[in-house]
Amino acid sequence: MKNNQRIVSIDCGSNSIKYRQYRWQKSNILVLEDTKRLKIRLGSGAFSRDGLIENDVLSAIVGGFEKLAKRAQSKSASIVRTVGTSALRSARNAREVCEIIRRDTGIEVTVLSGNEEASLLKYVRPKPNFKQKKCLVVDIGGGSTELYHRGVDNEFIRSVDLGAVRVMENRDKTSDWSRLKSMLGELNRESIEMVLGVGANARIAVRLSGPGNASSASLADLKIAEANLAGASVEELSKAFSLSVDRAELVPHAITIWMAILDLLPHADLHVSKWNLCDGVIQQWLRDNNFPTCQILLDAPME
DSSP: OOTTOEEEEEEEOSSOEEEEEEEEETTTEEEEEEEEEEOOOTHHHHTSSSOOOOHHHHHHHHHHHHHHHHHHHHTTEEEEEEEEOHHHHHOTTHHHHHHHHHHHHOOOEEEOOHHHHHHGGGGOOOOTTOOGGGEEEEEEOSSOEEEEEEOSSOEEEEEESOOHHHHHTTOOOHHHHHHHHHHHTTSOGGGOOEEEEESHHHHHHHHHTSOTTOOEEOHHHHHHHHHHHTTOOHHHHHHHHTOOHHHHTTHHHHHHHHHHHHTTOTTOEEEEOSOOHHHHHHHHHHHHTTOOOOEEEOOSOOO
16 A cells, blocks of 8 residues: 555444544554444334334435435545444344445445454454553444454453344344343353453543543443432433543443443443444455554544
């Protein structure tokens, strides 16, 4: 790749569509220089009883992708990979949705399996002074939760259909909560000292559980946050914590999942990372195309 060349990855998620643009620098460094988040909730239809993404949502998706394509074009950036996650895995009309996106915008969407999504968490690095074998990386999204752990000689890669949108809309199943517990039981739980949360649901949970500069939260902190949030309206949460409404309404449900995880890991606290699924998508694309593994500098403002 040439110096200053720009590339883009897009994550078509269950609660929003996320765009991240990177600029290639010498010495195998990618600098994150632009982000955009479109508030389009695919999960509401995909997780419903009929499992269909409705036409009004599809129109919003196509319009959103057109805007993102123009955004990339204005910066001479190439959209190298676009992925769909839990909502598109679940929607009965996902193939039709992806075909319409391709036809109308030229953007090809690859729908990841749960394990493919979870495997991208291997690119997240633990914080300094924490050993990788003592760290469980977790991404709680709108429709699913992904887990990754690298042991001495094996990888733990798991995905379960538990996400903040599913829980909020009462589309979670008792069997999936049991499956989460069973998956965590496969680990040496006594050895896990850090749950490294990625994405907004981790950052917001920690932010609401302590002072503004907090970088971690214990199970006790999350329980206090849950109690403080009880009875608060979405509008009150949005205003008090400067959150968009679509994120504010998911906060209590994401915290419920974080607490279920920490409850089974007696020595672990929740820590946060600036890393985003789009970063893993880019790193996998680089590897697939025989580019050297590079460092991503995550200094752009988060949306």
